[in-house]
Amino acid sequence: MRGSDYAELKAFVTVVGHGNFARAAAELGISASALSRTIGELEKRLGMRLLNRTTRSLSLTDAGERLHARFKPAMMEMEAAVQDAVSSRDRPAGMLRVHVPNAPAAAFLEPVLGKFHAAYPDVVLDVTVDDSVPNIVEAGYDVGVRLGESLEADMVxxxxxxxxxxxxxxxPDYIARHGRPREPADLLRHRCINWRQPGSPGLYKWQFVKNGRWFSVTVDGPLIVSHRAMAVTAAVQGVGLAFRAEGLLRSLIDQGKLVPLLEEWCGNFPGWYLCYPKQRYTAPSVRAFVDFLKRSTGPRGRTSAR
Incomplete structure (x- = not known):
C-alpha cells in the first residue's frame, strides 16, 4: 500500500462503523467534506463505488461489503499490534545481547543471574563471555562491559x-629458585607468563606506575595463554610470574600459594564499566539491566574482576 492507502481505508471503515459522515469525521478529527473527498479518492483509485450515498442514508455496495468484511479485521489486528507495542514500551522485555569479559562475568554477572531473572522474567539475556574487545554497536550488542581505558566514543x-x-x-618455589624482582626492569630477567587478549595480535604489556606516571614492560617467558585464569594456575605450579587483579589472587596469597611482588609499583585504575550506545531512546531492558547491576555491585560491590 502507498502511504495514504491505510488512511483512506481506515476512513472507509470508520464511516461504515458510524453510518454517518459527520460522526465519522469527528472521530477522525477532520471535516465531513474532507472525509467525503477521501472516500471519493479511494473509490476513484479502486475504480469502483463502495458506498451508496444520499442526503439521508448511507449503505454499502456489494464491493464495499466485501472490502469491509476483509479489511476491518485486518485493521483491528494492526491497531492491536501497535497498542501492544506501545503498552510494552516501559516494560523490560525481549532479547538483551550482552558482551562481557571472563573476569567481570564471574565477579559481577554470574552471582546475580537468578535475582535478575526473578525481577525481569520477560527479559531474555543473550550473554557472550569473551575477552576480545569488539565494537559494541557494530557487533550487534545492546550492552557491554569494558575497562575504562577501552571505552568507545558516544557510549554511556x-x-x-x-x-x-x-x-x-x-x-614460593619459583622465588626460592629465581629470587625476587626488585623493580619492573628486573622482570626482563625472569620467566613471566604472558597473556594474549583474544582478537589482539600482540601480547598484553604489564603496567606499572612511578611518581604518578604509568609505563609498561614487555615480558617474556615459557607460557602464553588466552585465558588469564590459566596463567594464575601456572604461577601456582611454579611455571613463572603472573600479573593479574589483586582481588582475584587474594585467597591464593592468603593460603601461601602465591607471593605478591613489586606492590609499590602497582597502582590503582578505574576498573570496569557497563556501557551502551548514547541515543535518545534507551530500551527498558537496557535500563533495567544497567540499573540492576549498578545496584548489585555499587562502590562497595565486588571489585576483584580483571
Missing part, C-alpha cells in the same frame, strides 16, 4: 564496583 558508561589493581605474583 556506568562504573561497576570500585577501582582495580593488578599485581605481580609468583609461587
Amino acid at each position: 558508561a556506568v562504573k561497576l564496583g570500585g577501582d582495580q589493581r593488578e599485581i605481580v605474583v609468583g609461587s
